[in-house]
Amino acid sequence: MNNNNEHSSHSHHNHGDMDHSKHEHVSTEEHGDHKDQHQEHHAGHDHSGHNGHDHHHGNFRELFLKSLPIGIIIMLLSPMAGFDLPFQFTFPYSDIVVAILSTILIIYGGRPFYQGALDEFKQKEPGMMALVSLGLSVSYLYSIYAVIITYVTGEHVMDFFFEFASLLLIMLLGHWIEMKAIGEAGDAQEELAKLVPKDAHVVLDDDSIETRPVADLKVGDLIRIQAGENVPADGTIERGESRLNEALLTGESKAVKKGPGDEVIGGSTNGEGVLYIKVNETGDQSFISQVQNLISQAQSQPSRAENIAQKVAGWLFYIAVIVALIAFVVWTLIADIPTAVKFAITTLVIACPHALGLAIPLVTARSTSLGASRGLLVKDRESLEIAQDADVMILDKTGTLTTGEFKVLDVELFNEKYTKEEIISLLAGIEGGSSHPIAQSIISFADQEGISPVSFDSIDVISGAGVEGKANGHQYQLISQKAYGRNLDMDIPKGATLSVLVENDDAIGAVALGDELKATSKKLIEALKNNNIEPIMATGDNEKAAQGAAEDLEIEYRSNQSPQDKYELVKTLKDRGKKVIMVGDGVNDAPSLALADVGIAIGAGTQVALDSADVILTQSDPGDIESFIELAHKTTRKMKQNLFWGAGYNFIAIPLAAGILAPIGITLSPALGAILMSVSTVIVAINAILLRLDPKK
Numbered sequence: 007m008n009n010n011n012e013h014s015s016h017s018h019h020n021h022g023d024m025d026h027s028k029h030e031h032v033s034t035e036e037h038g039d040h041k042d043q044h045q046e047h048h049a050g051h052d053h054s055g056h057n058g059h060d061h062h063h064g065n066f067r068e069l070f071l072k073s074l075p076i077g078i079i080i081m082l083l084s085p086m087a088g089f090d091l092p093f094q095f096t097f098p099y100s101d102i103v104v105a106i107l108s109t110i111l112i113i114y115g116g117r118p119f120y121q122g123a124l125d126e127f128k129q130k131e132p133g134m135m136a137l138v139s140l141g142l143s144v145s146y147l148y149s150i151y152a153v154i155i156t157y158v159t160g161e162h163v164m165d166f167f168f169e170f171a172s173l174l175l176i177m178l179l180g181h182w183i184e185m186k187a188i189g190e191a192g193d194a195q196e197e198l199a200k201l202v203p204k205d206a207h208v209v210l211d212d213d214s215i216e217t218r219p220v221a222d223l224k225v226g227d228l229i230r231i232q233a234g235e236n237v238p239a240d241g242t243i244e245r246g247e248s249r250l251n252e253a254l255l256t257g258e259s260k261a262v263k264k265g266p267g268d269e270v271i272g273g274s275t276n277g278e279g280v281l282y283i284k285v286n287e288t289g290d291q292s293f294i295s296q297v298q299n300l301i302s303q304a305q306s307q308p309s310r311a312e313n314i315a316q317k318v319a320g321w322l323f324y325i326a327v328i329v330a331l332i333a334f335v336v337w338t339l340i341a342d343i344p345t346a347v348k349f350a351i352t353t354l355v356i357a358c359p360h361a362l363g364l365a366i367p368l369v370t371a372r373s374t375s376l377g378a379s380r381g382l383l384v385k386d387r388e389s390l391e392i393a394q395d396a397d398v399m400i401l402d403k404t405g406t407l408t409t410g411e412f413k414v415l416d417v418e419l420f421n422e423k424y425t426k427e428e429i430i431s432l433l434a435g436i437e438g439g440s441s442h443p444i445a446q447s448i449i450s451f452a453d454q455e456g457i458s459p460v461s462f463d464s465i466d467v468i469s470g471a472g473v474e475g476k477a478n479g480h481q482y483q484l485i486s487q488k489a490y491g492r493n494l495d496m497d498i499p500k501g502a503t504l505s506v507l508v509e510n511d512d513a514i515g516a517v518a519l520g521d522e523l524k525a526t527s528k529k530l531i532e533a534l535k536n537n538n539i540e541p542i543m544a545t546g547d548n549e550k551a552a553q554g555a556a557e558d559l560e561i562e563y564r565s566n567q568s569p570q571d572k573y574e575l576v577k578t579l580k581d582r583g584k585k586v587i588m589v590g591d592g593v594n595d596a597p598s599l600a601l602a603d604v605g606i607a608i609g610a611g612t613q614v615a616l617d618s619a620d621v622i623l624t625q626s627d628p629g630d631i632e633s634f635i636e637l638a639h640k641t642t643r644k645m646k647q648n649l650f651w652g653a654g655y656n657f658i659a660i661p662l663a664a665g666i667l668a669p670i671g672i673t674l675s676p677a678l679g680a681i682l683m684s685v686s687t688v689i690v691a692i693n694a695i696l697l698r699l700d701p702k703k
């Protein structure tokens with residue numbers, strides 16, 4: 007088992023490359039060469055570290071079931087530790103039969119352990135497989151030696167065939183159970199992969215249907231999705247209406263109603279209706295495989311706790327071997343060689359770097375899949391450990407705490423040259439180049455008024471201030487009042503966001519917009535305060551708008567914050583020794599998201615924000631920030647428990663196995679040692695499975 011080292015050597019920093027037409031889609035795309043390296047590296051050892059046994063060391067279930075009869079015969083024919091138990095019988099030369107059966111058993115049933123040990127030595131990280139192999143080898147070889155001596159000298163020397171057989175059987179059984187328990191902890195990637203059906207029904211030109219493997223789908227294909235089927239690829243609905251469940255992809259548990267023109271994501275579940283969709287993305291480009299990439303990226307970064315666990319697990323092999331040698335020498339001196347061999351074997355077998363090696367990966371696997379099912383994509387695993395003792399959370403206002411769906415409250419004119427319609431047409435035109443929530447709101451407003459946008463020749467975004475562009479030979483800007491820098495002669499509606507339309511440095515119009523708090527914002531602020539995380543709202547919006555929202559939420563705030571100001575704010579707080587979480591959605595939040603100890607990009611944010619963030623919330627629900635904090639707390643707690651258990655177990659088990667309590671009559675047999683070692687791993691796995699999130703309120 008090489009769980010100890012597979013996450014060690016890579017830390018990928020990939021930058022996504024997203025199709026801007028679908029902001030709700032989170033995507034990352036690795037650079038070609040990177041990806042190859044990644045896969046190559048993992049080809050040798052298993053990727054997730056949770057199913058390595060089946061791949062590398064054979065199928066433990068089958069090995070156990072086939073080894074069982076041989077093992078039982080050996081145990082029946084050989085006296086345990088020299089004592090004849092009532093169910094045992096021997097006959098002349100039965101020890102020769104036992105020796106032959108044991109040889110078959112060690113070759114067949116012992117193979118996975120020796121192979122595992124070989125892998126471990128190749129990677130210069132001997133671990134549990136090496137220990138088990140040593141234990142098996144010592145008991146087997148010593149017993150063969152005992153049989154030979156017995157026949158050569160005629161004097162009976164005690165053998166360990168009983169111990170050898172029981173040890174091997176328990177090891178096989180233990181690993182079979184382990185594998186099952188580990189499997190339960192969940193593999194987010196596998197769960198996602200299961201969502202995509204194998205076949206798709208392609209509608210051909212003559213309207214007939216051909217069922218094709220999903221891998222053969224092409225962009226532009228028209229496919230039919232029957233009621234109740236899963237969607238095979240990302241696409242746009244051409245015909246039909248239905249409710250789709252995207253729970254595993256976006257965390258939205260309610261089915262979403264969709265009809266012609268709406269986009270559907272591969273992997274979501276179709277409800278009652280039959281849908282005809284045109285395929286937009288397939289394979290690597292699809293939303294689901296981008297999410298899978300993200301998860302695998304996160305899983306390839308070792309977390310802090312994991313680093314500790316790996317170090318300790320690395321030492322365990324040497325500790326166990328040294329203690330076993332000491333036990334052997336001491337027991338040879340105070341008792342006899344067979345006793346000494348027994349204690350040495352037990353010591354080798356009981357030391358389980360495995361529990362320690364799995365302690366953290368299992369919790370991570372569990373917490374990643376738990377997070378993903380709530381729409382929390384953790385790109386950087388350490389962020390869970392850091393967020394857990396955060397001091398401050400800086401929240402952006404627009405789109406994070408508020409809906410970002412602005413209502414146009416007022417359009418003001420400052421120059422007789424333009425009519426109101428012309429101003430609105432200019433506003434809508436210039437916003438065509440912006441991805442700011444204000445832009446979408448103004449464009450739909452113009453659309454509703456039946457006003458078509460002016461066509462702009464070029465548009466540039468002025469980060470944190472607005473947009474500028476050229477149309478009809480004129481230079482226009484749509485910027486905040488702060489950026490405009492002069493007073494305006496108008497009554498600004500209370501709490502409104504104001505943007506000024508400027509032509510050649512003169513205001514020709516202004517638009518006042520109103521936004522509302524999201525339903526769960528207030529609850530989030532309360533939850534943060536309860537968790538001793540101080541919330542601060544930092545917004546690029548004007549003082550009045552900021553104050554209004556902050557008063558409703560009862561939080562501290564900073565208004566008129568440029569991207570630079572937000573960055574400075576994070577920096578100042580960090581310099582003061584605070585752990586800072588930053589939550590944002592916009593382009594202008596990217597620098598501070600990257601600087602903060604934990605950067606959370608919320609919902610339909612921009613690609614830049616998604617790239618710089620450590621955590622991505624696929625929905626725009628502030629309640630998910632609460633879930634993230636809860637996940638951080640629970641994950642860290644489980645990690646600590648598992649680490650404590652995995653390390654503490656050895657602390658007690660190794661001396662016990664070496665016979666330290668023999669003077670007061672407590673000793674362990676190799677078989678019991680094997681049981682304890684398996685149990686300790688299963689406990690770690692079960693503890694990880696018990697990681698649950700409270701139901702979303």
Ligand SMILES: Nc1ncnc2c1ncn2[C@@H]1O[C@H](COP(=O)(O)OP(=O)(O)OP(=O)(O)O)[C@@H](O)[C@H]1O
Pocket residue numbers: 402403404405437440441442444445469470471472473484485486487503504505544545546547548567568569592594
């Ligand atoms: N595309 C745009 N159209 C019109 N005005 C804009 C645009 N982008 C920015 N502005 C103006 O600049 C101000 C600051 O924008 P910025 O993006 O920094 O903050 P914000 O996103 O509104 O608020 P927050 O920081 O809370 O998200 C806005 O309040 C707005 O007046």
Ligand SMILES: [Cu+]
Pocket residue numbers: 134358360361683684687
């Ligand atoms: Cu193990």
Ligand SMILES: [Mg+2]
Pocket residue numbers: 402403404405546591592594595
């Ligand atoms: Mg913003």
